[in-house]
Amino acid sequence: CVNTIDDNCNNIVDEGCGNGAFHIKLMIEGLYQGGGFMISPLFDNGMNPDPNSSDSVYVELRAAINPYSLVHSHQVILYRNGFSSVPYYPSVGTYYIVVKHRNGIETWSKNPVAFNGPSVFYDFSKP
Secondary structure, three states, X not given: OOOOOOOOOOOOOOOOOOXXXXXXXXXXXXXXXXXXXXXXXXXXXOOOOOOOEEEEEEEEEEEXXXXXXXEEEEEEEEEOOOEEEEOOOOOOEEEEEEEEOOOOOOEEOOOXXXXXXXXXXXXXXXX
């Protein structure tokens, strides 16, 4: 735990650490190059030392009931395979996950997501 390695090869790094781990997967239109990977403009332009860094996105958690108040927002690095780890795990409850990208449409999870276990993984790339 907390070694930044995917020890069990499930594409989620350090799940279950501390209060929990929160991970997302998404592909950004315009960066997708096929085969489940995006190009890496952050690395290519010298903006991030990790050759797997593709882009950054803002991830928000919003309350599950109207008016869907903002609970937390964090900018994270999105890797070439579409995965990202959010360094925040909220109190037990259900929240909408919102992703914002400077060149994309704000996207919300289809339904509120339950944060009540050791890890949460939400895949925006699945229909």
